Amino acid sequence: MKQLVVISGKGGTGKTTMTASLAALARGEMVVADCDVDAPDLHLLLKPEVRETFDFLGLQAASIDPDKCTRCGKCEEACRFCAISDFAVDPAACEGCRVCTVVCPSEAVTMVDRISGHAFVSDTRFGTMVHAELFPGEEASGKLVTMVRELASRIAAEENKDLVIIDGSPGIGCPVIASITGTDLALVMTEPSISGAHDLERILAVAEHFGVEALVAVNKHDLNPEMTEEIGGLCGDLGVELAGRLPFDPEVVGAMIRGETLVEVEGPVGEAIRDLWGKIRARL
């Protein structure tokens, strides 16, 4: 089984639109996973019908029993995350380390599980989709990414599918690392802007760091052809193939509003994605 992850350093460069289109091209042969768990949008295009729901247990949080608490303040002093004040825990700041339970002389602090989100297994018109919702402001998004990926791999094996397509999150931190590790190929989306180029360089370094082969696609390449060339040069220097150039097309937003992928409608962007898909298949 192969795993393809679609990522980008910079947000808003077209990861989700790309993932949905690739899922359409590989329909019936893949399981798709939305690992952008704190801003998931793939469901807006794939319209999943949920067939199974799982609770996601995030980090445990400390809880202080006011009846046992002697207000000595040792827990507040020991907490490195400033999660305790006035002898109460701020669950949003608590990182679940349990140091407070160790320093409390009166056993007033206990750790409690918290459900931080849900993971779903759903049917879509292209195949099974695994996705999730992280409750707003929760931590451990990387842990939820891992849960989504494990579910997706398990289901792909059960359904005899040989490909998992993963929609990643922007950035280079914990959820991105959780999305990219152990995949076979990363398709890195960028745009021809100074921010896009800067962020591309960093995310390619992350892929390199975790030993994942990468391909680059420039979205809206014709908005700034010089910058696209610069990105091409950067890719050349780093030994990474610039495999796709998607033109700017106002119709892309129209397709999004209708909940369609770009390969289900006629247009230059869909053609560019089909071409790119050939190159991806050759690498996998």
Added chain:
Amino acid sequence: MMISVASGKGGTGKTLVTTNMAASIGGVELLDCDVEEPNSYLFFPEMDERESSDCMVPIPVIDEDRCTRCGRCSDFCAYHALAVFPQKVLLFPELCHGCGGCALLCPEGAISEGSRSIGRIHRGRSGEVRLLWGELFVGEPMATPLIRAVKAEARGDLVLVDSPPGTACPVIEAARGSDFCLLVTEPTPFGLYDLSIAVQVVRGMDIPCGVVVNRSGIGDRGVYDYCKKESIPILLEIPMKREIAELYSRGVLFTTAMAEWRDKFVLLLERIAEEVESR
């Protein structure tokens, strides 16, 4: 007053709004807390007083001579940052949250605390804008300590915080303590969905919010209907214009080339101040 600029969805124009707003109003401190991909500084190429320092986080240092490999530390560690083998204790520093629990628990006193750098804090000045930004090292998973460190250096009366995308812990850390949260979105289904999650986050933190609609003219009416229904003020609309996109792509503040926009950003600040005061 501290104003955080957030969005939920990436690429909606947080940095566009933060940088142009800072340059238009002046006398402001701009904190780029999108430490995974900091971009704000790219729009201020001529900067004075450039300097930077490391962002240090605590990590355990194990005295192998004293250590009896009892395993209390690795059993306790909630982040699986320690593994105890018969001959050696292995530390995975990037997994360590620096809680100090292992040093506290070690019965042999074999664990002391050292520190390591997870990124850089950069400082500079461009005209009337003081810039501070964090840059997380590649391969480091945890952005929040660096975001906290950047915010700890804020001194100005007026502080703008450019937040990371998403709605998870880094966003919370960036928005924490702000008087107002400006949510930048685009009028599309993706923009709307992620805006609605971001609104839940800031409301959960009891921070008043308002919306900037970027690239107005594309998409549909969903964002407008939602804001009306939720009584969230739309404080500014920036139309989809090729000129703005091109200037942005070259790293140029569009308010320098399209001077009429400076007044709009000054007005935006005034409207935010009114919203904060009316609370």
